[in-house]
Amino acid sequence: MKAIICGSTGLVGQLLLKKLLKDRRFNEVVSVSRQKTGLEDHHLKEVLCPDFSQLASLQENLVGDIYFCCLGTTLKKAKSRDQFFKIDHDAICEFAKIAKAHKAQSFVLISALGAHPQSYVFYNRVKGQTEEDLKRLQLKHLVILRPGLLLGKRHEFRLLEFLFIRSVTWVKSLFSCVWLAHWTTDPEILVDVMIHHSFEGLDHQLVVLESNQIMS
Numbered sequence: 079m080k081a082i083i084c085g086s087t088g089l090v091g092q093l094l095l096k097k098l099l100k101d102r103r104f105n106e107v108v109s110v111s112r113q114k115t116g117l118e119d120h121h122l123k124e125v126l127c128p129d130f131s132q133l134a135s136l137q138e139n140l141v142g143d144i145y146f147c148c149l150g151t152t153l154k155k156a157k158s159r160d161q162f163f164k165i166d167h168d169a170i171c172e173f174a175k176i177a178k179a180h181k182a183q184s185f186v187l188i189s190a191l192g193a194h195p196q197s198y199v200f201y202n203r204v205k206g207q208t209e210e211d212l213k214r215l216q217l218k219h220l221v222i223l224r225p226g227l228l229l230g231k232r233h234e235f236r237l238l239e240f241l242f243i244r245s246v247t248w249v250k251s252l253f254s255c256v257w258l259a260h261w262t263t264d265p266e267i268l269v270d271v272m273i274h275h276s277f278e279g280l281d282h283q284l285v286v287l288e289s290n291q292i293m294s
Contacts, residue, residue: 085149
């Protein structure tokens, strides 16, 4: 079994890559990212893609059975809405088209809580539009996960996320609030769910998991 993971240097991507390399069901794991992962493993093959708008040119190097998409950016890093759309929509859809061309067994996408194509929030609207366009591709088995704010250390410091996580953690320590499970997601649990659903439920063409379902 061969896994292809796009966006393997981010918070979730790194965790997923390490778990896939330890999973003996996979004899090869292909990492697609802008920069090298820094990992060394005889099961790992790295494909560098400095510009994700050129992802289609790498199609012949991305032949696999299960495709995991952890690709995503922020408006701050993208510097414009157009650039954000090119990563969080165009590049993801291109990766999915590659998976379809190679008759992938599963395609697993990390979307976001609140994703909806008619959302008033630009971020959620792009995530929702991406989901809808992937559904139209009629992939054999599409898994969409909508996690809340991801807990864990990132490469870059995000003040608002840091304050929000600290606030939620404090409230959870004082009260038993089930509804807080909608807001935050443990990336370790998210990765386990991604791998699990890449193999399970293959008789369902589409599986969508909300943040509370991921953490349940």
